[in-house]
Amino acid sequence: MTTNSSTERPIRAADRELPHPPFRLPVLGDVWDLHVTDSSQWGMRGAQQYGGIYERNIFGARVTYVSDPDLLTEINDDKLWAKFLGVPIGTLRSVAGDGLFTAHNSEPNWRKAHEILAPSFTAAAMRGYHATMQACANELIEYWADRSGQWIDVPSDTNKVALEVIGRAGFGYEFGSFTRTDEHPLVAAMLRILTYINRSAYSHPLVERTVFRQQRAQHLADLRFVNTEVDAVIAQRQSEGAGGHGDLLDRMLTVSDPETGECLDATNIRHQILTFLAAGHETSAGVLAFALHYLSRSPEIAEQARREIAEVWTGEDLTYEQVGKLRLVRRIIDESLRLWPTAPGYFRKAKQDTMLADRYPFEKGEWVFVVLLQLHRHPSWGGDPETFDPDRFLPERVKARHPELYRPFGVGMRGCIGRQFAYHELQLVLATILRNFDLTPDPAYQLKVKETITLKPEGLRLKLSRRD
Ligand code: HEM
Numbered sequence: 001m002t003t004n005s006s007t008e009r010p011i012r013a014a015d016r017e018l019p020h021p022p023f024r025l026p027v028l029g030d031v032w033d034l035h036v037t038d039s040s041q042w043g044m045r046g047a048q049q050y051g052g053i054y055e056r057n058i059f060g061a062r063v064t065y066v067s068d069p070d071l072l073t074e075i076n077d078d079k080l081w082a083k084f085l086g087v088p089i090g091t092l093r094s095v096a097g098d099g100l101f102t103a104h105n106s107e108p109n110w111r112k113a114h115e116i117l118a119p120s121f122t123a124a125a126m127r128g129y130h131a132t133m134q135a136c137a138n139e140l141i142e143y144w145a146d147r148s149g150q151w152i153d154v155p156s157d158t159n160k161v162a163l164e165v166i167g168r169a170g171f172g173y174e175f176g177s178f179t180r181t182d183e184h185p186l187v188a189a190m191l192r193i194l195t196y197i198n199r200s201a202y203s204h205p206l207v208e209r210t211v212f213r214q215q216r217a218q219h220l221a222d223l224r225f226v227n228t229e230v231d232a233v234i235a236q237r238q239s240e241g242a243g244g245h246g247d248l249l250d251r252m253l254t255v256s257d258p259e260t261g262e263c264l265d266a267t268n269i270r271h272q273i274l275t276f277l278a279a280g281h282e283t284s285a286g287v288l289a290f291a292l293h294y295l296s297r298s299p300e301i302a303e304q305a306r307r308e309i310a311e312v313w314t315g316e317d318l319t320y321e322q323v324g325k326l327r328l329v330r331r332i333i334d335e336s337l338r339l340w341p342t343a344p345g346y347f348r349k350a351k352q353d354t355m356l357a358d359r360y361p362f363e364k365g366e367w368v369f370v371v372l373l374q375l376h377r378h379p380s381w382g383g384d385p386e387t388f389d390p391d392r393f394l395p396e397r398v399k400a401r402h403p404e405l406y407r408p409f410g411v412g413m414r415g416c417i418g419r420q421f422a423y424h425e426l427q428l429v430l431a432t433i434l435r436n437f438d439l440t441p442d443p444a445y446q447l448k449v450k451e452t453i454t455l456k457p458e459g460l461r462l463k464l465s466r467r468d
Pocket of ligand 1 (some may be wrong): 089100114166276279341343345417
């Protein structure tokens with residue numbers, strides 16, 4: 001057993017005392033205090049009550065919530081702590097298997113896929129997706145122009161554009177989101193899968209086989225359906241000959257791992273496609289929806305952004321280089337992600353027995369949940385953390401800040417591979433929207449955040465009027 005070098009006492013989880021909700025019960029622990037439908041916002045409210053590290057005990061299992069940036073200096077360090085597949089991320093393996101997001105750190109396919117795919121996600125690689133992203137943004141503009149002056153269901157429509165972007169840039173697949181009247185069957189099945197996983201994550205298998213028998217049967221049918229659909233896309237590309245499309249699927253079929261010389265196998269490619277669909281769609285769509293909510297309530301910031309866009313966007317189309325010059329648009333996205341990191345947290349586990357901050361003993365394999373919603377509202381941000389203020393991201397203010405205070409894309413080797421992709425897409429689409437529309441908020445709307453693994457502004461609607 002490892003000892004704490006300062007005291008020479010063994011490191012034992014049992015010695016860890018953390019603030020927790022009152023009225024802890026024998027056996028049940030703090031189960032009365034568990035909120036399944038808004039668990040991240042509940043994690044945030046707990047942090048506001050109990051502090052930067054606290055725990056809930058659910059039937060003997062200890063869930064530790066961390067939102068103190070000083071503690072994250074250690075927890076975010078890959079030498080000391082590593083990604084952990086907590087609930088419900090681990091449950092996503094039923095659909096995404098050993099895809100990048102849900103692979104265990106030690107699974108050989110994680111390293112292999114990371115090596116093969118990382119070059120497709122550099123800032124420079126975004127040049128290759130730029131025209132596709134622009135085409136999708138233009139389709140959204142046309143779709144909204146036909147509805148000018150009407151109420152728009154914002155989260156639903158931002159989902160459409162993000163889905164088209166990842167479908168086309170990922171594997172050359174058009175979902176027809178702007179022309180269909182019904183939901184695409186693959187999208188409908190994916191949504192049901194994610195909803196089922198989110199709901200059943202804390203359930204018992206016996207409960208699923210009895211009380212939720214029908215939903216489980218539908219879930220299994222959905223899994224079979226998405227697997228067959230995606231396998232057909234891969235087979236189609238193989239029969240056409242991969243190589244000329246410039247998307248992620250081409251790369252997965254043609255590029256080999258520099259270390260082993262092997263390509264990804266067909267099942268793993270399916271896992272990656274389903275991963276990109278799930279990880280790269282609702283996250284970006286949510287950020288866009290939150291940004292539009294805040295801009296509709298801050299017309300002076302929207303105007304300032306329009307002035308920047310007019311200065312930068314001089315020709316017919318917004319070019320790849322110009323996207324990088326939209327500094328305020330980028331700050332708006334960062335500030336939206338600060339307030340509502342659409343992936344609201346991540347799990348880390350101790351790689352060895354460790355005394356966190358010389359104070360909290362964690363045994364090897366014990367894990368914590370990083371509460372981004374509260375980290376991003378930590379007092380170190382200064383002022384009222386609920387105020388939408390993109391200038392928090394001015395370079396001099398970023399430099400002066402604690403380095404662990406802003407982590408919407410996770411950390412370390414398992415941090416988000418799609419970060420540049422998301423920024424390029426979001427800057428391009430948001431600039432295109434602001435250039436083309438004025439945003440009118442619904443005065444009666446109160447922001448309510450819905451959690452379905454990712455976050456979105458529930459029921460947000462705006463009136464958009466076409467600008468000259
Ligand atoms: C604003 C949008 C996005 C946010 C907030 C976001 C957030 C995150 C976070 C927090 C993680 C780390 C999760 C963990 O540690 O358990 C992650 C991982 C990942 N993200 Fe994103 N993401 C976004 C967009 C995207 C996009 C557009 C793609 C793909 C095109 C993508 C693909 C992935 C993948 C594959 C991983 C797993 C990486 C690995 O473990 O190797 N994400 N993302």
